[in-house]
Amino acid sequence: MPTPASVDFDTVQVVDVSRHFGRRRAIGNVSFEARSGDILGLLGPNGAGKSTLITMLATLAAPSRGEIRYGGESPVRLGPELRTRIGLLAHELHLYPELSARQNLRFFAELHGLAPHPVIDEALENAGLADRAEEAVSSFSRGMRQRLALERSLLHAPRLVLFDEPFTGLDDRAVGLIADRLRRLAANGAIVILATHDLDMAEGLVNRIALIRGGRLLADEPAGAGLRAQYRSIIGAR
Amino acid sequence: MFFRTAWLVLRKDVAIEAKSWEVVTTTLFFAVSCVLIFAFALVKDGRAVGDAAAGILWIAISFSGTLALGRTFERERYSETLRALLLAPAPRAALYAGKLMGMLALLGLAELLLVPLVALLFQASALFSRPLLLAGLLAGGTVGFCAVGTLFAAMLVRARSRDVLLPILLYPIIIPVIIAGVRGTAALLSAPPDEPTAVMWIGVLTAFDIVFLTLALWTFEPLMTE
Amino acid sequence: MRLHRLLIALTLFVLIALPAFALQPPTGQSEFVPVESLPAADQLPAAPLLVTAYAFVWIAVMVYLWSIWRRLNKVEDEMRALAQKAPHR
Amino acid sequence: MRKAFGPIAVLAGVLLVGAPFMVARAPYESTMGLVQKIFYFHVPSWFAMFTAIGVCGVASLIHLFRNNPRADRIAEAAGEVAVLFGLMGLVTGPLWGRKSWGVWWQWDAKLTIALLLEMTFISGILVRKYGGPGSDKLAAAVGIFGLAVTPFVYEAVNIWRTIHPLTSVVPTLPASMGAPFWFCVAAFMLLMVLLLMVRVNLGKRQAALDELYLAYED
Numbered sequence: 026m027p028t029p030a031s032v033d034f035d036t037v038q039v040v041d042v043s044r045h046f047g048r049r050r051a052i053g054n055v056s057f058e059a060r061s062g063d064i065l066g067l068l069g070p071n072g073a074g075k076s077t078l079i080t081m082l083a084t085l086a087a088p089s090r091g092e093i094r095y096g097g098e099s100p101v102r103l104g105p106e107l108r109t110r111i112g113l114l115a116h117e118l119h120l121y122p123e124l125s126a127r128q129n130l131r132f133f134a135e136l137h138g139l140a141p142h143p144v145i146d147e148a149l150e151n152a153g154l155a156d157r158a159e160e161a162v163s164s165f166s167r168g169m170r171q172r173l174a175l176e177r178s179l180l181h182a183p184r185l186v187l188f189d190e191p192f193t194g195l196d197d198r199a200v201g202l203i204a205d206r207l208r209r210l211a212a213n214g215a216i217v218i219l220a221t222h223d224l225d226m227a228e229g230l231v232n233r234i235a236l237i238r239g240g241r242l243l244a245d246e247p248a249g250a251g252l253r254a255q256y257r258s259i260i261g262a263r
Numbered sequence: 264m265f266f267r268t269a270w271l272v273l274r275k276d277v278a279i280e281a282k283s284w285e286v287v288t289t290t291l292f293f294a295v296s297c298v299l300i301f302a303f304a305l306v307k308d309g310r311a312v313g314d315a316a317a318g319i320l321w322i323a324i325s326f327s328g329t330l331a332l333g334r335t336f337e338r339e340r341y342s343e344t345l346r347a348l349l350l351a352p353a354p355r356a357a358l359y360a361g362k363l364m365g366m367l368a369l370l371g372l373a374e375l376l377l378v379p380l381v382a383l384l385f386q387a388s389a390l391f392s393r394p395l396l397l398a399g400l401l402a403g404g405t406v407g408f409c410a411v412g413t414l415f416a417a418m419l420v421r422a423r424s425r426d427v428l429l430p431i432l433l434y435p436i437i438i439p440v441i442i443a444g445v446r447g448t449a450a451l452l453s454a455p456p457d458e459p460t461a462v463m464w465i466g467v468l469t470a471f472d473i474v475f476l477t478l479a480l481w482t483f484e485p486l487m488t489e
Numbered sequence: 490m491r492l493h494r495l496l497i498a499l500t501l502f503v504l505i506a507l508p509a510f511a512l513q514p515p516t517g518q519s520e521f522v523p524v525e526s527l528p529a530a531d532q533l534p535a536a537p538l539l540v541t542a543y544a545f546v547w548i549a550v551m552v553y554l555w556s557i558w559r560r561l562n563k564v565e566d567e568m569r570a571l572a573q574k575a576p577h578r
Numbered sequence: 579m580r581k582a583f584g585p586i587a588v589l590a591g592v593l594l595v596g597a598p599f600m601v602a603r604a605p606y607e608s609t610m611g612l613v614q615k616i617f618y619f620h621v622p623s624w625f626a627m628f629t630a631i632g633v634c635g636v637a638s639l640i641h642l643f644r645n646n647p648r649a650d651r652i653a654e655a656a657g658e659v660a661v662l663f664g665l666m667g668l669v670t671g672p673l674w675g676r677k678s679w680g681v682w683w684q685w686d687a688k689l690t691i692a693l694l695l696e697m698t699f700i701s702g703i704l705v706r707k708y709g710g711p712g713s714d715k716l717a718a719a720v721g722i723f724g725l726a727v728t729p730f731v732y733e734a735v736n737i738w739r740t741i742h743p744l745t746s747v748v749p750t751l752p753a754s755m756g757a758p759f760w761f762c763v764a765a766f767m768l769l770m771v772l773l774l775m776v777r778v779n780l781g782k783r784q785a786a787l788d789e790l791y792l793a794y795e796d
Contacts, residue, residue: 046711048791085346086489087645109352119347121275121338123282132275136268136351161282177347239795411723418719423710432705432716435698436723439730442738463737471730478726485642486719489712538677542616542670546623549669553662553773557780564783571790 032106034096035061037082037185037216042091044077044240051077054091055242057235059218061184064211066231066248067220068256074240075220076115079189082218083113095185109137112183116190118174122163126154126173129162130180137181148176151206167194175203179210186210186217192226204230228252236260265360268353272361277368279338286334287372294327294373298380306385316385317448321404321441323377324370328408329430331369332416335362340420349487359413359483366409374401389452396451396461403468404444407475411436414479418486443467587772616674618759622766623666624692628728630660630770631695634702635725638718650714651781652774653721657702659773663766664696687739694731698724 037059044052052074059065067075080086081093084100084107092099100107113119120129130145149155152172154165162170175191188207192200207230211217221227227234227248234252236244236259249255280286298319305315339345348358378397382390390397415432419425447464450457634656640649671689672682683689702720709716 045788045792048788050792050795053792053795080489083346083350084488085349105352105354107352108350111350113346113350115343115346117343117346119344120342121279121344122342123279124275128278132271133347135271136348136353138264138267138352415719418716419709421712422705422716424708428705428709428716431701432720435694435701436720436727438694439727439734442734446738467730467734467737474726474730475723478722482642482719482722486715535677538673539615542673543619545669545673546619546666549662549666550769550773553658554776557776561780561783564780564787568783568787568790571787571794574794 032103032110033184034098034110035184035214035216036094036096037218038094038097039078039082040092040094042078042081042088042093044074044081044086045089050240052081052088052237053240055237055240056091057242057245059216059233061214061216062211063233064207064217064219064231066227066234066252067218067237068224068227068234068252069222069237071222073222073237075222075237076189077240078237079113079115079187079218079220082185083111083187084108085113109181110184111187112178112181112185113187114175114178114189114191116193118170120162120170120174120177123161125159125161126152126165127158129173130177133177134180139181144180148180152176168196168199171195172199172202175206179206184215186215188217188219188221190221190223191219192221192223200226224252224256264353265357268351268357269360269364272348272358273364273368276335276362276365286331287369289334290327290331290369290373291376293330294323294377295380297323297326298377298384302384311385314445314449314452316381316387316390317445317452319385320377320381320448321444323381324374324405324444325408325434325437325441327373328366328370328405328412329433331373332366332412332433333426333429335366335369336416336420345417345420355484355487356480359417359479362417363409363413366413367405370405370409374405387452389454389456390448393451393456393458393461396456396458396465397448399465400444400447400451400461400468403465403472404440406472407440407468408437410472410475410479414483414486417483421489439471440468443471614674614678616670618762619766620667620670620674621759622763623663623670624688625763626766626770627660627663627667627692627695629767630656630663630774631699631725631728633774634660634699634721638721638725642715642718642722647785650718651778651785653718654706654714654781655774655777657699657717657721658777659770660699661696661703662773663770664692664699667692668696685739687735690739691731691735694735695724695728698727 039055039057042052042055043050055074055078057065067078069075077086081088095103095107095110121132124132126149127145130148131141134141134144146155149158152169152175154169154173157165157169162173165173171191171194178188179186186207191203195203204226207217207219211232219227219231228251231248231252234244234246234248234255235242236256238260244259301315301319301322302311305312305319311319336345339348349355351358378390378401382388412429412433415436416429419428419432422428443464447461447468450460450464634653637649637653637656640646641653668689671686671692675684675686675689676682679686698720702717702724705720706713706717
């Protein structure tokens with residue numbers, strides 16, 4: 026599908042990363058690692074620092090201390106090329122409401138240096154929006170926008186897939202579709218990091234969990250059978 | 264990659280604008296309002312005082328430019344698309360270049376309206392007696408204004424109270440542009456047109472543009488990293 | 490460090506009194522210019538302007554030092570309050 | 579830097595005590611008389627302001643590209659100190675102008691330049707205060723651009739005001755006025771360094787307090 030990028034990696038290491046805003050700590054001394062094939066659930070209550078961590082993993086923010094390494098390399102050394110391998114879907118959907126679905130996809134495909142043709146039709150198909158491709162995004166429902174945003178973030182077949190609360194406002198069927206999509210991505214060798222406060226959604230999807238609260242990493246372990254019970258036992262142990 | 268990305272950003276901005284013409288119409292309307300407001304302040308007995316025409320032209324350009332900067336970047340903030348742009352695998356300064364070109368086109372359009380309007384309302388048809396010099400002044404001044412303005416508006420996207428901070432940060436820095444633009448235009452309006460003075464001010468503007476474009480391209484990436 | 494700052498503040502305060510010396514008849518003046526022969530603007534009393542200017546420089550420095558001192562006190566107070574809340578640190 | 583604080587404070591004190599005597603001894607400027615002596619602390623305050631602007635710009639650059647909190651503190655302090663000395667110049671200037679021109683303000687080139695630079699660096703303080711998280715980067719941009727714009731402001735205003743010539747007011751300096759003048763410049767420079775250090779120290783304590791808050795959260 027995409028042109029082979031010169032930069033690639035199969036691990037992401039968060040090494041003792043802290044991020045402060047003045048006297049407020051967003052993230053404090055967090056370390057973990059995710060490998061190709063992982064679906065890592067970044068779990069924690071609202072305001073735990075999940076979004077800050079995702080932003081730093083996406084190279085949009087720099088850690089105050091510590092370092093994030095992509096395949097053992099620092100992002101400074103890898104340069105802009107690194108971003109060909111990172112896909113981000115945040116709570117805000119990164120779509121232009123004035124433009125049509127096709128225009129949005131086309132712009133971002135070209136921005137990533139992809140030939141628009143097969144990629145866009147495929148993405149529209151995946152989002153189930155093939156018949157509404159020419160309509161403005163502002164006329165879409167939340168669910169439709171979210172599916173489009175998901176495909177938008179995966180256009181360039183990123184190695185590192187970062188999702189920040191991708192399930193808000195979706196019905197069960199849509200959640201199921203997204204979960205399937207994530208499983209396929211991981212099976213194809215992507216590193217999926219999924220930040221959510223919703224344990225039911227993460228249940229059965231993630232294979233590892235990193236639990237953060239108040240900017241601190243409380244646990245980094247394989248996901249057990251019952252996430253809720255696991256969550257409680259970790260929180261209770263503190 | 265750099266120029267391609269800049270071009271894509273520009274094309275996308277034009278496509279969005281072409282759907283509603285919101286920024287263009289509001290900016291043009293605001294520019295005309297500025298001219299009128301200052302006309303009431305500076306016209307006495309049916310004639311503008313001193314070099315008022317030159318001053319009003321540049322005030323209208325800078326005020327409507329500020330408004331347009333705010334609106335343009337509000338669009339990128341609305342769905343946090345600026346972050347998606349920053350994830351493009353091109354040097355980030357390319358995004359600045361694309362946004363800058365959009366602003367230049369927009370202000371160029373505003374000037375196409377403002378210059379004839381000012382010439383008409385203030386009996387300043389002498390503006391057109393040296394079209395090349397006038398174009399040089401407008402181009403130099405607009406590039407200088409937009410070079411600083413685009414960078415500041417972009418970095419303020421994630422700041423609190425960005426609406427009020429943009430003019431506060433921008434105006435002190437672009438005062439030299441305003442001085443050069445106003446004095447250069449006033450030189451063209453004097454009878455006979457004072458060519459050497461206008462050329463000298465174009466020189467000042469060119470130097471300003473080179474320094475601040477370089478500086479903005481250089482500092483854009485670290486300024487946009489949170 | 491605290492005493493240090495207090496001493497400096499005191500020294501600077503004493504200095505405010507010094508412009509008085511500056512206003513004593515200058516020894517270096519070589520020729521006499523009668524007041525009446527000066528142009529009108531020069532008949533404005535210059536001494537108050539000079540004193541105001543000199544005083545302003547000092548007042549500005551003092552106010553600035555005072556504002557730093559106040560901000561510093563606030564920081565120290567907060568530090569103490571914080572240390573009390575967490576005595577083990 | 580801390581070790582140098584004591585000696586610099588003493589030296590600045592000695593120079594500032596000496597300054598009024600030196601100024602008193604300086605000859606009367608024949609056309610302007612006593613008021614000309616404002617010159618001895620008016621002009622040095624510009625020297626101090628421009629130096630502070632330079633420090634602020636360079637420290638801002640270092641902070642922006644190296645993400646260096648120390649450079650940020652120096653930039654913040656230098657920005658404030660530049661505003662302080664600018665204010666001194668802006669108040670003492672019109673006091674002189676009142677006597678020698680008859681008006682408080684007449685768009686004299688040098689005063690206008692100072693006013694514009696003063697505005698620039700006040701905007702730097704405002705953005706730190708109201709910009710929210712990450713405003714240190716925004717202030718760094720103001721510091722860098724403020725330094726870069728200084729020569730343009732200088733040129734533009736100078737040309738603007740000399741195209742319509744007005745009487746030049748800054749007298750050329752006879753040798754007998756040189757010594758007290760440079761003495762005052764030295765005194766103001768040291769005062770500037772002193773204030774800068776005191777302000778940087780405040781920034782350091784604030785950073786320490788922030789650290790303490792962070793530690794307390796654990």
